[in-house]
Amino acid sequence: MRTYVGDQEAATTAEFVELAFGFDDGPVGIDRELFVGPMWPETDEERAARLDVAREVLEDLREAAAAGDDVAGWDALYAEQLTQTVPLLRSAARAGRSSGTGEAA
Template identity: 65%
Template sequence: MRTYIGSHEAANAAEFEELALGFDELPAGIDVDLFRGPLAPETLQERAARLDVAREVIADLAAQGEGGDEVAAWDALYADALTRTVPFLRSARAAGRFSGAGEAA
């Protein structure tokens, strides 16, 4: 099965995300779930620890951006925006609209 966004074919999940959402990936080794949160529920302590680390990474990227690294500056903005999002599946489950099981319509 092939996946297209507009006239562009997405070769993998990362390319699909980039094409669909209009942004590049964060630098290698930086996990989007660190900023956005995992799809699975997390405890308050896990969430607090994850957000502390995310803030440190964003601060480091912003400092690199202020030092002249334009890519790091954009990465900091993107990562900061991700901290204010909720993965769709997690938000749908929380609202009781998606159980993950049952009959298809």
């Protein structure tokens, strides 16, 4: 079975997500999932470990930027912004889970 987004074929799940949501790999040194989190649920231990690594990477980027590496500076800004986002699929799942509950329902 083939999967298409628009007129482009997606060979992998990651490629499908990239095409569907318009994501690319971002700056060369940045792993988006490290800063945003996976689209699937993660355990508290997995989340804590991921956030520890993300903090270390961000600190390394800031140090490199302070030493004059402009690319690292831009990567640090990008990573900081990623930490303030929620993946679309996770946010949609939360919205679906909470719909129909609460006082307004």
